[in-house]
Amino acid sequence: MRVLLQVDFVFSPDALTGEALPAPLLALADSINREPGFVWKVWTFSEAAGRSGGVYLFENRACAEQYLAMHWLRLSEMGATDIRSIIFDISEPLSLINHAPIA
16 A cells, blocks of 8 residues: 655755755655655755655555665765654545545
């Protein structure tokens, strides 16, 4: 069953808002596409809160948990702090009524 992974952390969103994205972020985005069970990601940020993060769709909980363990370490190494995460199960019938891209 597909799951959503939500991650956010204290990290300057400046790099996410410019016209020219830094090469390391482009490489990171590309590498995420190759993670086992990965379907899609929405990159998120709040300038007001000074937080960045993302919402991911994975094929199953095991893949989401595997990615989260690796990503948590990577975020820490990048200097992110106050990392928060949660994995949500999805109500597919209700989500599909509201056109969620989960099918």
